[in-house]
């Protein structure tokens with residue numbers, strides 16, 4: 041069985057905020073075309089991991105490479121320009137900027153007007169609701185619409201690897217379903233995804249593989265099917 | 281900001297054949313090298329140092345008391361001035377010189393008064409300064425009420441019947457000088473139509489100027505002791521509101537900025553401590569200063585500082601002693617000391633010098649002498 | 664009525680200058696959480712360059728261009744040398760750094776230029792009067808109002824029509840996320856400083872035009888006013904800073920114009936009390952906005 045070089049290859053990743061060590065030397069691999077999910081209880085270090093990968097959280101690592109390149113010393117802006125981006129926890133849209141302005145800024149890495157317009161058209165086709173709200177301030181959108189906008193904004197940079205931090209947080213069940221349908225759709229278009237999710241059943245349903253983070257360490261790793269079957273996971277997350 | 285410079289001129293004097301009994305007169309300079317008072321203290325100090333150098337080059341006061349200066353920066357802060365004054369007293373100074381403003385001078389004076397050391401303010405003009413401190417405190421500049429009396433005399437002579445005064449409660453100078461003017465003007469039969477106020481340094485006079493523009497009848501003359509940056513801003517806005525009333529100012533506006541204002545200040549008359557008429561001692565001093573430093577003396581504070589050197593020289597000569605109390609008594613009895621700005625007397629003046637005030641008119645960007653002299657004591661409003 | 668209109672124009676002119684300054688403070692604060700007390704020294708720098716350019720007999724438009732360019736350069740240099748190393752540090756550290764920069768510049772001005780005011784001889788054409796019926800508007804006052812309007816329009820266009828401007832607005836809401844758009848954090852911060860330098864330069868020239876001189880301490884008071892204006896408006900809100908600047912101008916002129924004579928010496932105290940009253944009702948300022956400062 042051939043093992044292609046992983047798109048994201050991390051070993052010994054540590055994130056500490058002063059004295060607090062949120063992530064303690066984890067190893068992580070994501071291969072092109074996969075959906076990998078990162079599970080864990082509140083405060084386990086999931087967001088810290090994703091933030092560290094894009095350079096927003098203070099990090100140390102033995103190895104931190106993306107698409108074969110060392111990114112350990114790159115700033116977030118350079119990492120994003122290399123093709124990895126994050127949809128942060130809590131959406132973090134800019135309330136006073138319009139939807140169109142979000143898409144424009146999201147696509148700032150496209151120097152030329154052509155590709156920018158093309159990507160924007162693609163996003164509006166993918167998220168018809170954003171087209172209707174194009175000149176509305178993002179702060180006035182509903183929670184679900186804001187989440188769509190956060191994803192669209194990230195996709196505007198045409199990433200190869202998308203990190204998603206709890207995209208279902210605080211959304212109604214129907215909206216959550218739509219978000220997950222969207223994630224499958226994105227994978228079908230060739231995007232690689234690293235997904236942090238509280239809704240373990242949904243996440244494992246859609247993912248190929250998963251890691252379980254406990255107190256900043258990876259305790260369990262395996263295929264989604266194995267994890268789903270694991271008694272430990274069932275006990276911890278899926279209820280009796 | 282802790283820029284401290286300690287000047288010592290003893291080195292200069294050591295090379296000279298000093299008499300066997302040569303004893304230094306140590307003068308402490310608790311003045312501002314930085315901050316808001318620096319523009320006044322620095323030129324005063326330059327003139328003062330020039331005179332001290334001359335005295336030392338001639339072998340010291342009366343050929344036997346070389347002068348040693350110790351300068352410490354007060355940063356234009358009253359508390360710092362008191363601190364510096366204490367350090368200088370501890371260093372054994374026999375005479376203290378304090379900044380060009382009453383507040384820090386009072387702060388320093390409290391210390392010198394207690395230590396029994398005579399102190400001069402370089403150019404504070406508040407007539408109550410020596411009264412506030414005590415008999416060891418002296419001024420070195422024509423007091424506010426003296427300037428005001430000269431200006432009021434001029435206003436009456438020029439035929440002005442009504443005046444408006446513009447004051448700022450932010451300093452004794454900007455508040456009291458125009459009020460002294462008002463008193464002297466009223467005493468001579470003039471009428472003060474009103475008093476406007478401004479906050480120093482804010483340079484927005486639009487509201488005040490609009491009020492003046494709306495006055496009916498308009499005053500014949502407006503008097504203010506505002507200075508930079510307020511005076512230029514006031515005049516600009518006054519003229520900008522179409523008011524052409526004559527303006528009288530005081531010595532604070534004797535600065536290059538005023539003269540750079542062109543038509544706006546045409547005809548403005550102000551009081552100052554000295555005017556160099558041809559052949560006068562001040563003209564000779566200005567020429568000497570230019571020769572020595574290569575720069576035009578652009579303010580009278582330089583000559584005024586220079587004259588303080590002479591006052592001290594005469595007083596110490598008269599006391600023939602370095603005892604601070606003897607020096608104080610000598611200062612208080614000085615009469616008609618010949619300074620480059622005119623005769624200077626302390627006898628019977630309660631600490632502020634009686635010395636010449638010049639009134640100057642700005643004409644075409646140049647100075648034109650209106651009058652020069654010392655007002656009659658009965659015309660000077662009581663402090 | 665005429666006098667009322669006249670005072671209104673006065674307030675507009677004064678408030679406009681405060682607004683430009685407050686805006687300069689707010690642009691930087693909204694992005695990196697720094698209250699730049701060295702903003703006043705940027706004004707002073709503009710004044711000195713104007714003074715020297717006029718003394719060197721350079722053409723007036725060139726002198727203005729240089730005088731506005733100088734604080735822009737100085738502001739970006741300040742950012743690069745002093746503020747970048749402490750970016751993301753606590754508010755206190757940032758504040759102290761800006762105090763230090765301000766003090767150092769003042770001492771440099773004092774020691775290398777002069778402690779005394781340096782005259783800035785504005786062309787005499789600027790000291791005329793425009794008569795609009797019963798209203799008298801000084802030319803400098805009109806220029807002040809017109810320039811403020813132009814600057815505000817220009818800045819609004821920049822912030823709403825260009826990518827860099829939108830990035831700045833976004834950065835003022837969530838700096839970290841702007842970096843996730845692939846936009847350089849340093850570029851955004853440098854732009855903010857350059858704009859604050861431009862605003863300080865223009866305000867500095869308007870200020871110097873009134874007073875005819877520049878001295879090392881010139882910037883202190885206006886920046887204090889601008890700080891108050893920015894607080895009234897809600898620190899970090901750009902529209903708030905402009906509103907705060909105009910409000911402060913109106914308060915000051917109105918009090919000076921209509922406060923009883925005996926109260927005038929307390930004008931500033933009354934003005935500050937009104938400001939405090941505003942803050943009692945709107946503790947976050949008039950147009951407050953939650954500031955997200957995550958780096």
Ligand SMILES: Nc1ncnc2c1ncn2[C@@H]1O[C@H](COP(=O)(O)OP(=O)(O)OP(=O)(O)O)[C@@H](O)[C@H]1O
Pocket residue numbers: 057060061062080081082083084085086087088089129
């Ligand atoms: N900026 C920060 N400064 C200090 N500590 C932090 C910071 N961010 C996170 N932490 C701490 O790091 C630990 C991990 O936090 P993190 O946000 O990564 O957890 P999480 O797994 O994403 O949790 P949740 O499911 O609640 O989002 C927590 O103890 C948290 O308090």
Ligand SMILES: [Mg+2]
Pocket residue numbers: 086087088129
């Ligand atoms: Mg999280």
